[in-house]
Amino acid sequence: MPLYEFRCQECRTAFEELVAASQGTEKVVCPQCGSKMVKKIISAGSFRIAGSGGAIPSGALSGCSSKSGFS
Numbered sequence: 001m002p003l004y005e006f007r008c009q010e011c012r013t014a015f016e017e018l019v020a021a022s023q024g025t026e027k028v029v030c031p032q033c034g035s036k037m038v039k040k041i042i043s044a045g046s047f048r049i050a051g052s053g054g055a056i057p058s059g060a061l062s063g064c065s066s067k068s069g070f071s
């Protein structure tokens with residue numbers, strides 16, 4: 001069973017829940033307030049790396065075309 005991350009839209013509580021594929025995420029309720037207004041969070045490390053913006057080396061952006069202007 002995959003472990004999903006959820007965040008309650010009511011009380012902003014983040015929690016993890018094991019959800020079976022047949023069960024679906026519709027029945028997941030917030031353990032804090034019992035609200036059904038929970039949103040599944042896609043927790044992938046690649047998203048955080050891409051979102052940081054600092055992973056791209058400067059050499060990749062400054063190609064031959066930009067360097068030709070200085071020569």
Ligand SMILES: [Zn+2]
Binds near residue numbers: 032033
């Ligand atoms: Zn809640």
